[in-house]
């Protein structure tokens with residue numbers, strides 16, 4: 345398991361480095377707050393979430409999957425399917441589940457209180473993809489754990505799904521813009537940076553759209569897809585009106601206590 349973890353970390357850091365370099369080279373927008381403050385806050389929030397996850401589930405979601413396998417728990421241990429079909433179905437089902445989790449975090453006031461911290465970032469760049477409150481990480485971990493037990497998801501599907509979810513979060517939060525030709529092509533299937541910036545708009549009708557993290561198909565099926573905002577991409581008002589774009593609002597203690605102060 346240790347080697348899987350180090351491989352995951354390597355892929356994660358690799359994608360982060362590529363996105364970080366692209367943002368430096370061709371930034372889509374300028375940040376209102378110095379990167380130093382935002383990046384420190386967002387990285388520390390990610391570390392806090394990782395620590396909470398480690399305490400809550402020391403063997404991780406892969407451990408849950410291995411336990412389900414050892415005890416023959418879950419749908420895939422009842423229904424006989426070729427293993428690759430089982431893997432693909434599990435990844436798709438988990439991705440759909442995360443789409444609905446994200447929608448619920450916007451619709452249920454108590455959950456929005458927690459998810460609001462992600463949206464309160466004054467700018468959207470690849471580190472925004474790390475900025476989820478540890479309570480959101482914990483709730484999501486329990487939710488995914490239950491689904492893995494229910495599906496009897498194989499460990500390889502769990503590892504691939506986690507890598508894809510983290511990788512896409514870094515990708516679609518990146519402060520870059522695809523060329524218009526690429527944007528229209530890529531967004532047919534995937535959630536692009538522009539589509540996710542619409543989700544980070546201060547306009548409610550826009551932030552209640554594009555809930556997907558990887559494929560844009562769930563948004564298209566469930567009527568939440570929005571390809572344009574009321575303002576052009578470079579002028580969308582990002583962040584939250586109740587959270588001023590200041591250095592203090594990037595401080596990790598401010599971020600951790602945000603759901604309790606609103």
Ligand SMILES: [Zn+2]
Nearest residue numbers: 446450459543
């Ligand atoms: Zn959201």
Ligand SMILES: [Zn+2]
Nearest residue numbers: 462472517544
């Ligand atoms: Zn986001």
